[in-house]
Amino acid sequence: MSRSGAFDRGALQRANRAVGNPSGAAALEILLGPLALRAAAPTVVAVSGAQAPVRIGRGDDEVGDVELPADVSRERALALDPGDRIEVGPAADGLRLVLAVRGGITQVRRQDPADDELLEVLGARSRDTLSDLGPDPLQAGDLLLVAPERGLDAVPAAGDAVPSSSAEHPDEDTIRIAVLIGPRAELLGDEAVEALFGTDWTVRPDSDRVGVRLDGPAMPVPSGAASVPSEPMLPGAVQVPPSGLPVVFGPDHPTTGGYPVIAVLTRTGLDRLAQAGPGTRLRFVTTDGDGTRWSPPARR
Known part of the structure; x- marks a missing residue:
């Protein structure tokens, strides 16, 4: 199985940092939005990833509602009281949103108690869409349970949000992927x-968490180079099939592949690709310095 998990891992880390969680705490990945949640207990949330407006409707009529436009809503710790309703999105710039809850999400309580789910499967709390393993997608009426807050970091004071990968070079028609x-x-x-x-x-529109498919002039594929013995794959691998149109593997990629890999995205490059919706134009670039050639990850 692949590792799966968040496509934009930088966004996951920043959202968790904003609420005082460990960087890998389980959060929600939202495709475009909108998403509406109601707080059942006092909590703190933060949104990262794509730019999106956030609105908080207070359950207490004496407390004013909060509306944050898309350009200021990211990575801000937002305190919710019981009964408050938060609406996130739709995304104004980018493709994927991440919503972190202080404590990290541990369980989904369905409307039918027989369908309650512990999120952890084989040590992970994500859903692998290729193998169809992991918790089912959320449905209206689901209750998200979170871990205790004991031992967590302090929630940072409000300040300027950290720019995300989707915010870099906003005026460019073509994004650059390292x-x-x-x-x-x-x-x-x-x-x-x-x-x-x-x-x-x-x-291309048929891109997903398994792989991002690209359109353009076909790359030349020499005779006999269209396939190799199957070998392990990893997120960010750029495969070149016989069509000459590259496919970039996402977090739910196959564990092995038989088409040659011409390049591998950096971690930052993969985060940027996670925010590239259908029709987005992109150009691959090499990294600076000596790190221009891929090498296997160091063993731990």
């Missing part, structure tokens, strides 16, 4: 590498 060359670039040849970096690629 990659490391390899491990099968030599098999595909210099012309394929030049085509990878020299093309403005477009994200």
Whole structure:
């Protein structure tokens, strides 16, 4: 199985940091939105990822509602009282939102108690869409339970939100995605590498958490280079199938693959790709310095 988890891991870490959680605490990943939640107990939440407006309708009529526009809502700790309703989205810039709750989400209580779910499956609290393992998607009426707050960090004071990957270069029509060359670039040849970096690629509508499919002029694939013995894959691997149109693996990628991998996205590059919706134009770029060639992750 793949690791799965948040597509924009930087957004997950920033949202958790804003509410005082450990960086990997379970949160909600929301595609575009809108999402509406009602607090059943006092809590603190924060939203990261794509830019999106946030509105809090207070359950207490004597306390005013809160409305945060999309450009100021990100990574702000928002205190909720019982009965408060928070509405997030739809996304104004980007594709995926992350909502963290202080304590981290541990369980989903369904309307039918027989369907209650502990979120952890094989040590993870995410849903792998390729293998169909993990908790079911949320439904209207579900109750999210969170862990105790004991031992958590203090909630940071309100301040300027940390810019996310979706906010970089907002005026550019084409976003830049950093990659490391390899491990099968030599098999595909210099012309394929030049085509990878020299093309403005477009994200296709059939992209998902398994893989982001790209449109553009087909890359040259030398005879005999269209397939290799199956080898392990990882998020961010840029596969080149016989069509010459690259596919970038997401967090729910297959564990192995038989098409050559011409490059691998950096962690920041993968976060940026997570926010690229259908029709987004992107261009691959190499990283600065010596880190331009991919090497296997160090063993722990």
